[in-house]
Amino acid sequence: MFQRILVPTDGSDITTNAVNMAIQLAKVHGAELLTLSVMEPFPYSAVSEIQPVPPQEFIDAQQRVATQRVEAVHAAAAAQGLACRMHTVEALHAWEAIVDHAKAEHADLIVMASHGRTGLASLLLGSEAQKVITHVELPVLIVK
Template sequence: MYDDILVPTDGSPAATAAIEHAVDLAKTYDATIHALYVVDASAFSSIEAGSELVIDALEEEGQRAVEEVTDAAAEVGVDVETNVVSGTAYRRILDHIDSENVDLVVMGTHGRSGVERFLLGSVTERVVRTADVPVLTIRHQDEEEQAAEAE
């Protein structure tokens, strides 16, 4: 059913939750996982001095994030292809879907709402609305939400 599963990651707890689901699905369907980290340098374009240092740090963070996917997949024998790219996150995710013939996207969501979501935007929401393939979203719950649910 699925041959290629894309896991966009930013190294966050929400992304980690998505990785677990993606690895499980990839194992079930004998699929390859595509781990993708997007360095969005546009936020730092106005910084003249030191912008290369910031971009280098983000690329290193990206390598760690995709290595987390590789490590999780290796534990169960799932193949992984990794990429760290620059650009606008949702656009690069959509480009990767097309270029790699991805069948499914599994990505975390931070569960933001209201003004916070409006101000920050939502990469996941844009991918869900515009992708031509199914997108499985995994909502990350913080400790307060988990405690409230347990009551």
């Protein structure tokens, strides 16, 4: 039924549940597993001389963290005998990167975690999962 399953990761504990679910689904369906970590762009400002961290240092750190996140998913998949393609991208909005990546890779299922924010936190911080659901035409499995 599913041929390519995308599981975005932010490295959080709750994402581990989504990763495990994606691995099991990929095994059952004989699907290819893809993982994605989205890096934040450097917060450039008009006063670049007083940046707390030099741009390249920030970018290198973001890449290191993103790589560690997708490697953790790759290792979890490998432990279950499953291959996993890893990707990292830089984007201002994680949900847009997830949607774009799912389309580019022809994913037919996205498995992602929901942090379960409600009330004011949900209003102020938004829900990446909700935005992904709103902007894709393929199934999205939300894992809590």
